[in-house]
Amino acid sequence: MTLRIAEIFGPTIQGEGALIGEPTVFVRAGGCDYRCSWCDSLHAVDSAYRHDWAVMAPEQVMAEVRRLSGGRPLTVSISGGNPAIQDFAPVIAYGKAEGYRFACETQGSVSKPWFADLDTLVLSPKPPSSGETVDWKAFDQCLEAARGCGQAVMKIVIFDDEDYAWAKAAAERHPELPLYLQPGNPEVDPALPVDLSQATDRLLWLIEKVTGDGWFTPRVLPQLHVLVWGNKRGV
């Protein structure tokens, strides 16, 4: 059994959401059932890039994580693409036996039994600006599959007022999930620099939206890696 892997990199810090700041090795799966208009990881999504993806056995994935981390257990974040279209159960089993912790980030369109083995499941349903439509039944199946995991949280990217209103409705649907909001990043070309002051302006816009509105449940966070590295890959 093999996995399609777009990249494995780190250790670096988690740049967003519930584990922001946490030293992490990223395992980015290749392939996705979505095609968000503003996708910042097309190299792991668009099948035009599939010849760049490695075909690896689970043991090989963990060997690379072990090499990068010098054999010292840390958090491994399984992202993508949508990692839930593949079977990461063996990777998680091998890693947990050595003390590694596992987080997974997925949109919530496909559920997998191995969600229950995670320390953190980040479900990030995509708002209207993505051009995708959330299947809430599939999303709820993901939560069902994740029962017994360390924590399940929801993260929503916000580009505009419509996304913001949509996020509020999503939060009402799942008040039990800790919620993280992050401003959308329209500057996703890895060949171009990110304008720092524009990035912080987008964060400010979202902070003022949430606090002005008296909506005190979500945490509002930027993509730290974008502030530090721009759109550079592998950091």
Next chain:
Amino acid sequence: MTLRIAEIFGPTIQGEGALIGEPTVFVRAGGCDYRCSWCDSLHAVDSAYRHDWAVMAPEQVMAEVRRLSGGRPLTVSISGGNPAIQDFAPVIAYGKAEGYRFACETQGSVSKPWFADLDTLVLSPKPPSSGETVDWKAFDQCLEAARGCGQAVMKIVIFDDEDYAWAKAAAERHPELPLYLQPGNPEVDPALPVDLSQATDRLLWLIEKVTGDGWFTPRVLPQLHVLVWGNKRGV
């Protein structure tokens, strides 16, 4: 019974540490038993500013928090200065009765029974670059007083290699405390702008230090409010 209050402001987001991104009203106490060389809140520390501090009854403090938050419960962060040299027990009692949650940030030099009533106690022992010396016995008394609180965490500001080595020793002393590291900010003049790229460079330096070292326990986070607002007060 009255309190010396340097400022009450918000709602904004918590800019650093364990509650980063959390909508918060800040109650900044006036007065401090320390005088860190790089203090970024001298207006709440230096007694030269004491005539600017309000003298308020606990009911008045909560009334202002209530006004700012529109009566909707959120997290109230009690900071300073060192808030532990005053008695915030009544403020916390009034607020909790209305559903407000309380965090307190202190260096850990003075313990108070009301630490046990907090949702989050952030102890930030000061590294050598501060010019202060930590009294670990007093620090441990703070932890003892905080038994039963929601969570106690440690946050350390790092300016240089000496601070970094000191933080590692502090972490070994208290491995039970979740640890947050943040790069020091030498640009604390509220009249001057903060150089964003220098601020992100300082974060990058600390990330590379921690990950290059294989030290995977602490989370590494910036001061988000500095990235968004520079040294502006009241945000």
